[in-house]
Amino acid sequence: MTDRKAELAANLARVEERISSACAAAGRARDEVTLIVVTKTYPASDVRLLADLGVRHVAENRDQDAAPKAAACADLSLSWHFVGQLQTNKVRSVAGYAHVVQSVDRARLVPALSAAAEKTGRELVCLVQIALDAGAGERGERGGAAPDQLAELADLVAAAPGLRIGGLMTVAPLAGPYAGREQAAFERLLELSSQLRTDHPAATMVSAGMSADLEQAVMAGATHVRVGTAVLGARARLG
Numbered sequence: 001m002t003d004r005k006a007e008l009a010a011n012l013a014r015v016e017e018r019i020s021s022a023c024a025a026a027g028r029a030r031d032e033v034t035l036i037v038v039t040k041t042y043p044a045s046d047v048r049l050l051a052d053l054g055v056r057h058v059a060e061n062r063d064q065d066a067a068p069k070a071a072a073c074a075d076l077s078l079s080w081h082f083v084g085q086l087q088t089n090k091v092r093s094v095a096g097y098a099h100v101v102q103s104v105d106r107a108r109l110v111p112a113l114s115a116a117a118e119k120t121g122r123e124l125v126c127l128v129q130i131a132l133d134a135g136a137g138e139r140g141e142r143g144g145a146a147p148d149q150l151a152e153l154a155d156l157v158a159a160a161p162g163l164r165i166g167g168l169m170t171v172a173p174l175a176g177p178y179a180g181r182e183q184a185a186f187e188r189l190l191e192l193s194s195q196l197r198t199d200h201p202a203a204t205m206v207s208a209g210m211s212a213d214l215e216q217a218v219m220a221g222a223t224h225v226r227v228g229t230a231v232l233g234a235r236a237r238l239g
C-alpha cells in the first residue's frame with residue numbers, strides 16, 4: 001500500500017467509526033447513513049485510491065475541477081454528487097458526469113437541468129439545497145433556497161422530464177439563529193424533509209453534516225453525510 005493509500009484508509013476507518021458510533025447513539029442502523037467523500041481540491045489519483053478502499057459516493061463543488069476528474073475516473077463505479085453553487089451555463093457539463101445534483105436552489109436551474117439530463121439519457125437526481133439562515137424569498141450566502149421555496153422547487157423538479165426529486169441538502173449556517181447550533185439546524189431540515197415527503201414520498205434523501213458536525217447530522221436523522229477534510233486532509237485553498 002502506498003503511504004497515501006494507507007493514510008486515506010486510516011482516515012476512512014476513523015470516519016467510519018464516527019458514523020457507526022453516532023448511528024448506535026441515535027438508535028439507527030449503520031446502513032441508514034451513506035458516506036459521501038468530498039474530493040474537491042484533491043486529485044483524481046486520490047479518487048482512485050478511495051474507490052479501491054470501497055468508497056462508492058464522491059462529491060465535488062466546482063465544475064472546472066470536477067469535469068476532468070470525473071472523466072479521469074470514468075472507469076470506476078462511483079456515484080458523483082455535485083454540491084456547489086451551480087450556474088446555468090455549467091449545468092450541461094455537470095449533467096454529463098453527476099448522478100446527483102444536491103444544490104438546486106432556484107427555479108431557473110430546473111429547465112436547464114432537465115434539458116441537460118434529457119440529452120444524456122440518464123435520470124438526474126436533484127436535491128433542493130436549503131439555506132436555513134435565508135429569509136423568505138431570499139437565497140443563502142453560500143447558496144440554498146429559503147425554506148418557504150421548498151415546495152415550489154420540489155414540484156418543479158418532480159414535473160421536469162429527466163429529473164427526479166431525491167430530497168434535501170443543507171450546510172449548517174454560520175450566521176443567524178442556527179449559528180453554532182448544528183443539531184437544531186439539522187432537526188429543522190428533517191422537519192422540512194417530512195413536509196416534502198407528504199407531497200413527494202420518494203424524496204427521502206437528507207444530506208447534512210460534514211467533517212465537523214457529522215454526528216449531529218446523524219443524530220438528527222440525516223441519510224447522507226458529506227465528509228471532506230476528515231478523509232482527505234485539510235484543503236490547501238478554500239473550496
Ligand SMILES: *Cc1c(COP(=O)(O)O)cnc(C)c1O
Nearest residue numbers: 038061083210211226227228229
Ligand atoms: C466542502 C464541502 C463539504 C465537506 O466539508 P469538510 O468540512 O471538508 O468535511 C460538504 N459539503 C459541501 C457543500 C462542501 O462544499
